[in-house]
Amino acid sequence: MNAVRKALVVVAVLGAGAGVGSTLFALVTPGELQKQAMLQEFPERDPRRREEAARTKELVMATLKKAAATEENVAWRKNWTEAVSDGSRSA
Numbered sequence: 478m479n480a481v482r483k484a485l486v487v488v489a490v491l492g493a494g495a496g497v498g499s500t501l502f503a504l505v506t507p508g509e510l511q512k513q514a515m516l517q518e519f520p521e522r523d524p525r526r527r528e529e530a531a532r533t534k535e536l537v538m539a540t541l542k543k544a545a546a547t548e549e550n551v552a553w554r555k556n557w558t559e560a561v562s563d564g565s566r567s568a
Contacts, residue, residue: 520526
């Protein structure tokens with residue numbers, strides 16, 4: 478009889494915990510309007526941020542192309558924001 482009572486208490490405590498957790502999750506989860514508002518605020522939605530990311534990608538690709546074409550150690554470039562020219566030495 479004591480084992481049945483302990484089992485019932487364990488089931489009741491676990492059920493109460495699951496109920497409280499589910500309630501908190503339902504209260505914290507944003508609604509559809511809040512989700513749409515958050516999606517609009519992502520940095521990727523900003524045109525300036527997209528242009529900056531595209532420029533950075535261009536610089537990285539140019540550096541990789543130069544590294545593949547030369548024996549120079551381009552990993553030690555001091556100013557990564559400069560455009561890569563084919564004939565100049567970095568560092």
